[in-house]
Amino acid sequence: MRSVLLAVCATAALLTGCATASASVEAEKRVPLVTVSRDGERWTADFTLPSDSPTWVFMRSALARETGKPWREGQWAVETPGVILERRGHFDILRVADGGPVPRNLRIRMTPKAEDLNADYDPALMFTDGSAALYAGHFTVFPIASPEAAEALPMDLNEADIDADNSRITWRDAAGPVLLEGERQAAPVSERSNTYVLFGQAALVDSPRLATVIDPGLPSWLGDEIKTFAPRIAAYYAERLGPGQTDKPTIMVSWNGPTPQRRSMGGSVLPGLIIMAFEGDNVVALSTEMRDHARWFIGHESAHFWLGQTVAYEFSRDAWITEGGADLMAMRAQAVLSPTYDVLAALQEEVDDCTTLAVKPVASANQRSEHRAYYACGAVFALAAEAAQKRATGGDWFDFLKPLIDANREDGKLSRAEWLEALLQVTGDPDVRREIDTLLDEGAQNPAELIARLFDRTGVAYRMEGGKVKLV
Numbered sequence: 001m002r003s004v005l006l007a008v009c010a011t012a013a014l015l016t017g018c019a020t021a022s023a024s025v026e027a028e029k030r031v032p033l034v035t036v037s038r039d040g041e042r043w044t045a046d047f048t049l050p051s052d053s054p055t056w057v058f059m060r061s062a063l064a065r066e067t068g069k070p071w072r073e074g075q076w077a078v079e080t081p082g083v084i085l086e087r088r089g090h091f092d093i094l095r096v097a098d099g100g101p102v103p104r105n106l107r108i109r110m111t112p113k114a115e116d117l118n119a120d121y122d123p124a125l126m127f128t129d130g131s132a133a134l135y136a137g138h139f140t141v142f143p144i145a146s147p148e149a150a151e152a153l154p155m156d157l158n159e160a161d162i163d164a165d166n167s168r169i170t171w172r173d174a175a176g177p178v179l180l181e182g183e184r185q186a187a188p189v190s191e192r193s194n195t196y197v198l199f200g201q202a203a204l205v206d207s208p209r210l211a212t213v214i215d216p217g218l219p220s221w222l223g224d225e226i227k228t229f230a231p232r233i234a235a236y237y238a239e240r241l242g243p244g245q246t247d248k249p250t251i252m253v254s255w256n257g258p259t260p261q262r263r264s265m266g267g268s269v270l271p272g273l274i275i276m277a278f279e280g281d282n283v284v285a286l287s288t289e290m291r292d293h294a295r296w297f298i299g300h301e302s303a304h305f306w307l308g309q310t311v312a313y314e315f316s317r318d319a320w321i322t323e324g325g326a327d328l329m330a331m332r333a334q335a336v337l338s339p340t341y342d343v344l345a346a347l348q349e350e351v352d353d354c355t356t357l358a359v360k361p362v363a364s365a366n367q368r369s370e371h372r373a374y375y376a377c378g379a380v381f382a383l384a385a386e387a388a389q390k391r392a393t394g395g396d397w398f399d400f401l402k403p404l405i406d407a408n409r410e411d412g413k414l415s416r417a418e419w420l421e422a423l424l425q426v427t428g429d430p431d432v433r434r435e436i437d438t439l440l441d442e443g444a445q446n447p448a449e450l451i452a453r454l455f456d457r458t459g460v461a462y463r464m465e466g467g468k469v470k471l472v
Helices: 025-029 147-151 220-241 288-303 320-337 343-357 372-393 397-407 416-427 431-441 447-458
Strands: 033-039 042-048 055-058 076-078 083-088 091-096 105-110 124-126 132-135 141-144 168-173 178-180 183-185 196-199 204-206 211-214 250-255 264-270 273-279 462-465 468-471
Touching: 055 147, 076 083, 083 147, 091 147, 124 250, 168 178, 168 196, 211 220, 220 250, 220 273, 220 288, 220 320, 220 397, 264 288, 273 288, 288 320, 320 343, 320 372, 320 397, 343 372, 343 447, 343 468, 372 397, 372 416, 372 431, 372 447, 397 416, 416 431, 431 447, 447 462, 447 468
Parallel strands: 033 168, 211 250, 250 273
Antiparallel strands: 033 042, 042 105, 055 091, 055 141, 076 105, 083 091, 124 132, 132 196, 178 183, 178 196, 204 211, 264 273, 462 468
């Protein structure tokens, strides 16, 4: 695929930077430098760009889940005269009106707020004590030849021939030190974009199995569940799958308030760090239903230290591998650790949602902002793999998953082909793949028929009821 970018370095590792040249002085000169500052209520990001280019692209440019719009348009404003921040294709870009090079030095004023994004990390976690954590990856930019070239980029940059480095970011808070990777410093510098940086005095509480930064406004029962259940379910995963990406994570939890008639639990996982955000009046009081849901949520996010961090998917269209797989990991672990958990009802919800969403190709769900398809259909495929494993060896989902993780620990990638080949080895039936390939690449007018055939071939127990697949 032809490269439309100005070269950043000769040898690039896509999205993660130039491994061989990044240590050199020349490469350092070509990395965008950013200073993110808070002074009272004023937030700014000062960019020093390493080269002249008519267009700079923000590598991470997901849309807000609730509005479907670019999140930066409501949180960022360029203060440097003549510089335009706008959307082109799948990406937010910086350009100037006359087509000339973007000024090497520019400032953006920010108004951080909690906002859930489609398949990306929230730009900010906001705490009730005034603390805030910003995601470093949203400041990474790379040059491109024109706005039109930016518009032509695919949604998944792993599919593009690009050269890009992480930005080098200095973090400053007039009120005092900031927290970066477990340490408070006056003006730390981050070169790894895949992390959050905490401004403010929210306390980091250490313990033998995890460290926590918990919003003081969070309902106390939720904080207790996180502190006690997260180590238990992580220990279960380690017992079944071997070591994950970390054996002592930090969990950072924000509380967005008791919004009426709302139950929101959002989260994501980065190296060594779990991010959680809770909201809604339905979350305030402890109940068996809420406890079980919270434990499943903790289990799903913790599962990503194995399926997502130890091994990751190859392309974003393969997110079903990690999201659906983590769903089933959390359900099976929850069933062992929480006797009240109704695992059959949870699995039925996955089947129902996949049936609804797989009328269109599951693999391209991200292009339609239908990311739920990756979770639901991924869990359906995992359930089929589990049943096939049980039929072949008496094992379960973890027994199917462990060899895949172990075989790919070195390169850190678990591809669609590898996953489906493992399923073939367990079933010995090449037609099993046909049903999954069809749902992934084509969708189906009646997905229930394909799901039923998949379950027939792998041994998932179900019955048909009114044309719908019902687990038994």
